[in-house]
Amino acid sequence: MELPNNKIEAYLTGKLKGKELSEFKKQLKTDHQLAEEVKLQRQLIKQVESMGALKMKDQLLEIKEQLQNRRRRLIRNLIGLTAAAVFAGLILGSQFFGNTPPSSQELFAQHYQAYPLPFGDRAGGEEQLRQAGTFYLSSKYAQALPLLEQVLAENPDDSRSRLALAISQLELQQNAAAQQNLQLLIDREDPLYLDQALWYAALAALQQDQVATCRQHLIRLSGNPRAPHFEEAQALLKQLQK
Amino acid sequence: MKSMADEEVIRRLQSVEEREREVALRYLYERVQKTVRRYILKNKGNEQDVDDYFHEGIIAFYQLVRRGKLASDTKVEAYLFTICRNMWNKKLKKQMAQVALDDKQVPISEEDLQLKTLLSKERKDLIQDLLRSLGPDCQQLLIHFYFDRLRMKEIVQKMNFSSEQVAKNKKSTCMKKLRGIVLASPFYNNLLK
Numbered sequence: 135m136e137l138p139n140n141k142i143e144a145y146l147t148g149k150l151k152g153k154e155l156s157e158f159k160k161q162l163k164t165d166h167q168l169a170e171e172v173k174l175q176r177q178l179i180k181q182v183e184s185m186g187a188l189k190m191k192d193q194l195l196e197i198k199e200q201l202q203n204r205r206r207r208l209i210r211n212l213i214g215l216t217a218a219a220v221f222a223g224l225i226l227g228s229q230f231f232g233n234t235p236p237s238s239q240e241l242f243a244q245h246y247q248a249y250p251l252p253f254g255d256r257a258g259g260e261e262q263l264r265q266a267g268t269f270y271l272s273s274k275y276a277q278a279l280p281l282l283e284q285v286l287a288e289n290p291d292d293s294r295s296r297l298a299l300a301i302s303q304l305e306l307q308q309n310a311a312a313q314q315n316l317q318l319l320i321d322r323e324d325p326l327y328l329d330q331a332l333w334y335a336a337l338a339a340l341q342q343d344q345v346a347t348c349r350q351h352l353i354r355l356s357g358n359p360r361a362p363h364f365e366e367a368q369a370l371l372k373q374l375q376k
Numbered sequence: 377m378k379s380m381a382d383e384e385v386i387r388r389l390q391s392v393e394e395r396e397r398e399v400a401l402r403y404l405y406e407r408v409q410k411t412v413r414r415y416i417l418k419n420k421g422n423e424q425d426v427d428d429y430f431h432e433g434i435i436a437f438y439q440l441v442r443r444g445k446l447a448s449d450t451k452v453e454a455y456l457f458t459i460c461r462n463m464w465n466k467k468l469k470k471q472m473a474q475v476a477l478d479d480k481q482v483p484i485s486e487e488d489l490q491l492k493t494l495l496s497k498e499r500k501d502l503i504q505d506l507l508r509s510l511g512p513d514c515q516q517l518l519i520h521f522y523f524d525r526l527r528m529k530e531i532v533q534k535m536n537f538s539s540e541q542v543a544k545n546k547k548s549t550c551m552k553k554l555r556g557i558v559l560a561s562p563f564y565n566n567l568l569k
Contacts, residue, residue: 147522148443178554179522184503185515186523187435193398194431197405291512325395360399 137171146176196326199252200362207366236373238348242341245370248273248305249330251298260285263295275302293324297331304338313338320351329361336367349374382452389441392530404434408453412460420468429467433460442525509557514550521547 144150145158162169236244253267266281282299286292296315303312316338319331336351352374355367380388380403388400412433413426421429437456440446446455507515517535520526528540537543 147525174555178551178558181503181506181554181558182518182522183439184499185507186519188500188503188507189519190435190438190523191431194401194405194434195427197398197402198409198427201402201405325393325398360402 137168142168142172142175145172146179193326195252199250203250204362238340238343238345241370241373242337245366246304246337246341248301249297249334251294251301253294253298266295266298270298270302273305275305278302279306293319293322293327297327297334300331300334300338304334304341309338309342313342329355329358329363332361333363333367336370340370345374382450383448385452386441386446386450389438392526392534401434401438404437404452404456408456408460411457415457415461416464419464421464425464429460429464433463436463439523439525442523506554506557510550510554513546514553517543517547518550518554 141150141154141158145155150158162172250271251267253264253271262281263285266278266285269275269278269281279299279302282295282302285295286299289295296319300312300315300319303309303315313335316331316335319327320335322328332351332355336348336355339345339347339351349371352367352371355361355363356371358364361367380400385400385403388396391397409426409430412430413423416426416429417423433456436459510518513535517531520531520534521528526534528543531537532540532543535543537546
């Protein structure tokens, strides 16, 4: 006997109502085959919901990491501002001898910090990716880089690994390659990584003295007040205007 | 973070756009996590419990929103906190009941506690295996339909199917694939019951 799959799905997703629902429930009590099929499909849907929940947990962990990093940066900036205030006299004094604006490389050094991408258990059991994540998080970029390249050869759409690769390349002074990978992420417009990609692309351009390109990325980043590097982007844009 | 109206949070969570959903999740994280953290730490929890239960709470809240089960005048932040608090209290009650039971019988050994942790990690690994076996297209399609509760029209738009019928056929194929994987493996069969 052919089972009414549409009705089963409607029942399990809460779309069956009224008379149809009560009749279906009656049928379940008497039709053993139907009851078994409903039980199985319920399990399958439960597994899909678990998959969705697991992916959402990954997203929440990323958000947690980003918020923590932003807090740390704010604290660091506050400490920096305090130190600047203490040395205000020296800064004022230097005006007498001519104060030159910081170079692109100085600005890069001021603002750049490798992003601690969360890998951890979410590497999903892929040994290569787990290892790459471990190296990356221990700042062993030379070891992380070839592993990340292999991961991306198999899965070119893995945005997290591509961001890690770009940052590793920046750390190893492979700027042109880093810019290429960051541009790929920007073109992809993956909502989870776009803001990070714009920020690092701005810094990569800055290090190459490509100030116009740097500004372009920063202006785009400044369009999103909720972006993790929003305040820094605004601060750097101001410095570049000097 | 700038305050967002409750309707705005719900609208963003109901949106088809990933970016909109992320903004709402980030907002909820910033506004509610501290309160949940304070409550759990004050009530015999630790930092890992805070993460676990806050995340479970957000996921439960998200599913309620996607299923249209929230009243129009819901106070989002208070509601989310209540979900997390109730989940935590339920866990504490279970724990206390278990301790009372164990006082009468044999106390839970360290091994048994580790076994429980291992099973839930095992289950997590199984789900990861399922995800991998299904492949990214089927994963995405089934999660959009059953977890995100997107309508077929929205799935067609998001995943660039040529029509709703094509999307329905693909969904049917993916469910058959999932069914095949689960039924073929006694390991899955047993552990996922």
